[in-house]
Amino acid sequence: MTKGRIFSGMQPSGKFHLGNYMGALENWVKLQHEYECFFSIVDWHALTSSYEDTSKIPERIHEMALDWLSAGLDPEKNVIFVQSHVKEHAELHLLLSMMTPLSWLERVPTYKDKLQQLGTQGKDINTYGFLGYPELMTADIILYKADTIPVGEDQLPHLELSREIVRRFNNLYQPIFPEPKPSLSKSAILPGIDGRKMSKSYGNEIPFAASPDELRARIRLMITDPNRVKRTDLGNPDVCTVYTFHKIFNAEHSSEISQSCRQATIGCVDCKKCLAEKMVSNLADIHIRRQELEKNPGRVKEILVFGSERARTVAAKTMDEVRQAMNLA
Numbered sequence: 001m002t003k004g005r006i007f008s009g010m011q012p013s014g015k016f017h018l019g020n021y022m023g024a025l026e027n028w029v030k031l032q033h034e035y036e037c038f039f040s041i042v043d044w045h046a047l048t049s050s051y052e053d054t055s056k057i058p059e060r061i062h063e064m065a066l067d068w069l070s071a072g073l074d075p076e077k078n079v080i081f082v083q084s085h086v087k088e089h090a091e092l093h094l095l096l097s098m099m100t101p102l103s104w105l106e107r108v109p110t111y112k113d114k115l116q117q118l119g120t121q122g123k124d125i126n127t128y129g130f131l132g133y134p135e136l137m138t139a140d141i142i143l144y145k146a147d148t149i150p151v152g153e154d155q156l157p158h159l160e161l162s163r164e165i166v167r168r169f170n171n172l173y174q175p176i177f178p179e180p181k182p183s184l185s186k187s188a189i190l191p192g193i194d195g196r197k198m199s200k201s202y203g204n205e206i207p208f209a210a211s212p213d214e215l216r217a218r219i220r221l222m223i224t225d226p227n228r229v230k231r232t233d234l235g236n237p238d239v240c241t242v243y244t245f246h247k248i249f250n251a252e253h254s255s256e257i258s259q260s261c262r263q264a265t266i267g268c269v270d271c272k273k274c275l276a277e278k279m280v281s282n283l284a285d286i287h288i289r290r291q292e293l294e295k296n297p298g299r300v301k302e303i304l305v306f307g308s309e310r311a312r313t314v315a316a317k318t319m320d321e322v323r324q325a326m327n328l329a
Helices: 018-031 057-071 088-099 102-106 109-119 133-142 153-172 212-220 241-249 251-262 268-282 284-294 297-325
Strands: 005-010 036-041 079-082 148-151 181-184
Touching: 005 018, 005 133, 005 148, 018 036, 018 057, 018 148, 036 057, 036 297, 057 079, 057 284, 057 297, 079 297, 088 133, 088 153, 088 297, 102 153, 133 153, 148 153, 153 181, 212 268, 241 251, 241 268, 251 268, 268 284, 284 297
Parallel strands: 005 036, 036 079, 148 181
Antiparallel strands: none
16 A cells, blocks of 8 residues: 655754644654654745744754654654755745735635734835745645645635635646645643743743753743642642643643642642653653764755755656646757
8 A cells, every 4th residue: 555645844943842742753763663754944035034043043953853863753764855956846836926826825724824923023024025924834745745744723715725725726727736734633732831822922832852851940930720839728620731741741630640649749839849750751752862963064065955856856757747747848
């Protein structure tokens, strides 16, 4: 039976945190055993909202590659590469832009919302690149004829636009591309250490690259039940950030933890220590892989070069078909 093909990517826009890992990367590690996977660090996409200062992009690309590899993505099993190293992405994006109605791009639900949201932060993103983000995303996907795309529900409108663009291309020229279908990922949502959404802008994140000692330190700062002041007070785990993490990283003992909290047979300090040691144990393989990779930065570069060469081979073949279909050969 032939495996399906996946494409997915992430922007190198800053430090990766544990919420990012649980939201997407953990799922990628599972999918690599079921599909032929193309995973791209999409640096051109990062320019759509951060084009003013590009000085940190090389460092962020390296850090993201470290994150992916330490999480367990296999560079032999998957094609892991940097988007801008495969120029065919830009060519296909240009050709798609010639045939995509402007109204299709303007109606994407997140477009006006993000335009307003980032505009209030002082960013001038009233650019074609920002408007054409879904079109570049479409080029990324169909360049490798990916048929399955792991997405969250908030990304479904972007993928539906990609499907419309594919149908329009296939009808206008030749049926070259499969319509990519979504694979909805039901990932655990991690709050930040203060109970709000985990975000670097809030300063409440747990870095994915945190050492065991850093991990323990961040867990010690977690917000617990605000009404449990004394050790003997009965607790309510349902409002406790620590317990939310127990349910994810210590699921087999979460009921026991809940009961002990409600009966005050365990204190918040001991509860945090228990969680910290469980998380350190669960993430130990990731930490060890990262340490090994950090000792050999040249290896990370080799992997990205190797992945880009493999991606270009597939991309070049697709673009030959596209040019012939559009009478540009």
